[in-house]
Amino acid sequence: MTFVHDTLTVFNRQLRLSLRNPAWVVIALMQPILYLALFGPLLTKLPAGTLDGGAGTGGTADAYRFFVPGLLIQLGLFGSTFVGFAIISDWRGGVIERYRVTPVSRLSIMLGRVLRDVIVLVVQAVILVLAGVAFGLRAPVTAVLLSLGFIVLVAVGLASVSYATALTLKSEDAFAPMLNSVIVPLVLLSGIMLPMTLAPGWLQGVARISPFRYIIDAMREAFAGHYANTIMLEGVAVAFGLALVCLWLGSRVFIKENA
């Protein structure tokens, strides 16, 4: 019980600090909304079958069923990986050290923050989906809820690993280029903008290394109304696997004696 209490204590603090400047939650949405508004329309002009591996009908609804899952993952890739910056400034402020001398569980110091990041990302995801609907997205509610489930797992994984990396590097100057060098290839290899099926064989092969590729594919299946197939199974397995591995990596750093 103390573990839950500790995690909630850390969560409450982080949430309160976030809510003190709620504008940032909205400003972080600017990037995906711009993509939705300025890149989405390009996809609506593609011939039928381009986006869904030959099965798609083409047109606006089809384009956004393809694009919104990709943007949700992109939101996570940028939003949840940047949380590490905050922990560097907290470390520099001596806040992390102060927490580590209290009896509070050291894992809670991370989990309370991750929980806040999950909430923030889910709120952003809901707004993004609603914006998508405004642009012409038509998808089953079940698919949207399922996507939010994926988003939760992605946020847990990315935020944990972001905190762990940032707390190990302890320098914004090192963390920023590190993020860039990881995120850009992941964005490119996950088929966020265009389907990886358009890629030549070697690139499709390389893209198999991005876990987000599987998650996006599964979300797109759901948006198209298909829930029971191998793609969905792969997506769910990869999402859980990613979250668990990243949580484990993160907790190792936080439990370590000298973080």
Place this chain on the structure above:
Amino acid sequence: MSIIEAQGLARTFKSRKRTVEAVRGVDLRVSGGEIVGFLGPNGAGKTTTLRMLTTLLEPTAGTATVAGADLLRDPVGVRRRIGYVPQAIGQTMGGTDPGALVEEELHEQAALYRLGKADARRRADQLIAQLDLGGLDRRLVKTLSGGQRRRLEIALGLVHEPSLVFLDEPTTGLDPQSRSNLWDHIRRLRSGMGTTVFLTTHYLEEADALCDRVFIIDHGVIVAEGTPDELKRRVSGDVVILQVNGARQRARELLAAHDIVQDVTATDDGTLRLNVAHGAEALPVLLRVLDDAGVTMASINLSRPTLDDVFLTMTGRSLRDDSASARQDGSAGAGAAGDAGGSSGTANAAANAAADADADAADAGSADSATAGTRR
């Protein structure tokens, strides 16, 4: 009963190229209710030792019992019973978030010690009153002055009413008024609640004014231990500083020849500095010697040795010019220890040297510290 007992506490840091022995085996015994100071220059191993005693750093060797819990087997037990206030300069700051409200910080810190909401509010109100933070509870931390913020950080370390509190460089970077004010607060911790205070400092005045007992640490080992007076007594004798009208060389020869004088040095500012065993007895003798020789004096000043002299005697160097060693330790990768505040800490010490004198005068504690002020 001792509240801290440590044997052979040691810590080495390994970097790719070399191994740094930040602390090489420290034995400590602190009794309940004491105010104890850990005195040493930057990079001496003060903070590393403190971080080991507060469970932030695992010792590479040695054992310790802190506040009744075993440091290695029950670190959570130690954490539950101690308070810790990190240093507010150098690599990391004092532990408050600039974007948080004062009362929020206090309530949340209480929650970290699993105090209930009502208890948390009660303690926060007590501490706000006790540490002169009244009226600041709804202010953002970033709007506080340096002294206010430091007092908040100390309040955070006291939320759970620990019997033992560690203060890492509690007054570094504060102006003289805030510093002597904070000294009063630290004294009151002991007199009011019987709290044991373990602090580190590189200010001799602070150790002198505040501590019942002082450990002098240098290069990772404790080189001396005792009450400030005991330590000062170890430096043989007192210091007499006198200024003669002309005939300085002759006066110097006369005095050097006398049995009662152990050593004479001519200082740059035109005075003579004499070491004597018992200053009070030596003064009339010195006066007579000079008078007989027809040398007149402009001034004479007797002062007992300060901890600065003790440090000089024990380590062969002055606390004031520790920059070389600090720089050396900093580059050796002891940065991880947090102790090597490096050049910034040193610059700070230098900038504060003048301010210290004022603080002492304002404090008007012992005659020793008053002389320490005038001698500098």
